[in-house]
Amino acid sequence: MLTRRDVFQAIADPTRRAILLLVASQSMTAGAIAANFDTARPTVSKHLQILNECELLTQELNGREIYYHINAKKMKEVSDFIEPFRNMWDDRFNKLEAIMKKHKNK
Amino acid sequence: MERKTKIHAEEGKQDLTITREFDLPLELLFKANAQAEIIEQWMGTKVLKFESKKQGGWQFETKDEKGNVVFSANGVIHEFVLNRKIIRTFEMDNTPFGVQLEVAEFERITDDSSRLQIHAIYESVAQRDQVLKLPFAQGINMAHNRLQDIVSKLR
Numbered sequence: 001m002l003t004r005r006d007v008f009q010a011i012a013d014p015t016r017r018a019i020l021l022l023v024a025s026q027s028m029t030a031g032a033i034a035a036n037f038d039t040a041r042p043t044v045s046k047h048l049q050i051l052n053e054c055e056l057l058t059q060e061l062n063g064r065e066i067y068y069h070i071n072a073k074k075m076k077e078v079s080d081f082i083e084p085f086r087n088m089w090d091d092r093f094n095k096l097e098a099i100m101k102k103h104k105n106k
Numbered sequence: 107m108e109r110k111t112k113i114h115a116e117e118g119k120q121d122l123t124i125t126r127e128f129d130l131p132l133e134l135l136f137k138a139n140a141q142a143e144i145i146e147q148w149m150g151t152k153v154l155k156f157e158s159k160k161q162g163g164w165q166f167e168t169k170d171e172k173g174n175v176v177f178s179a180n181g182v183i184h185e186f187v188l189n190r191k192i193i194r195t196f197e198m199d200n201t202p203f204g205v206q207l208e209v210a211e212f213e214r215i216t217d218d219s220s221r222l223q224i225h226a227i228y229e230s231v232a233q234r235d236q237v238l239k240l241p242f243a244q245g246i247n248m249a250h251n252r253l254q255d256i257v258s259k260l261r
Contacts, residue, residue: 086111099138
């Protein structure tokens with residue numbers, strides 16, 4: 001099952017932000033990216049997969065190697081910041097609704 | 107899950123609108139925004155004072171487990187019309203965000219549904235944009251703290 005990923009969850013992780021910073025300057029292979037971290041290679045792969053699913057990274061096959069690029073368009077969407085603000089209010093209002101439904105049934 | 111809350115914030119403006127429809131009768135929606143003991147349940151902060159009347163004052167405060175105050179905010183209520191409208195000021199203490207004016211309007215849709223619209227007006231475009239970015243910055247800080255916790259346990 002393909003879960004819908006939240007872009008802001010994706011970039012809330014420090015390793016994933018570090019990966020984005022690395023790839024922002026030049027496209028890189030998974031191996032070259034992983035070489036910058038002490039984390040195990042499969043962990044880095046998992047991070048790459050999440051970033052890819054969120055469309056923050058795009059893949060390109062060059063010979064036998066897959067290169068990762070940053071998706072500038074998606075990054076711009078992230079930078080308009082409204083989504084976390086909306087989510088914060090949505091969470092609060094969901095709670096409000098749940099609390100008041102209990103009141104109603106009393 | 108679909109997000110039911112809508113935010114309207116135009117670029118270069120110093121206000122924004124938060125709109126949400128609730129599966130609640132108007133009276134219950136209003137009550138949730140007018141009574142201290144209910145506000146603190148969904149806002150996730152302690153309500154020290156909430157005088158639900160014209161020229162009443164309000165005060166929120168959140169402490170961490172060590173008892174340090176991590177969030178405090180205050181304001182006055184300018185208008186309080188039962189089941190219709192609350193106009194109040196909102197200021198976060200010890201922050202550069204200034205004072206915002208909030209006009210909250212409550213509207214009946216059906217017997218079991220209602221709408222809340224909050225129009226928030228900030229002192230400047232820059233201050234509005236800073237407040238919009240707040241939850242984003244907090245998310246990053248929280249991620250940093252988690253990482254720090256994990257790293258310090260590894261040592």
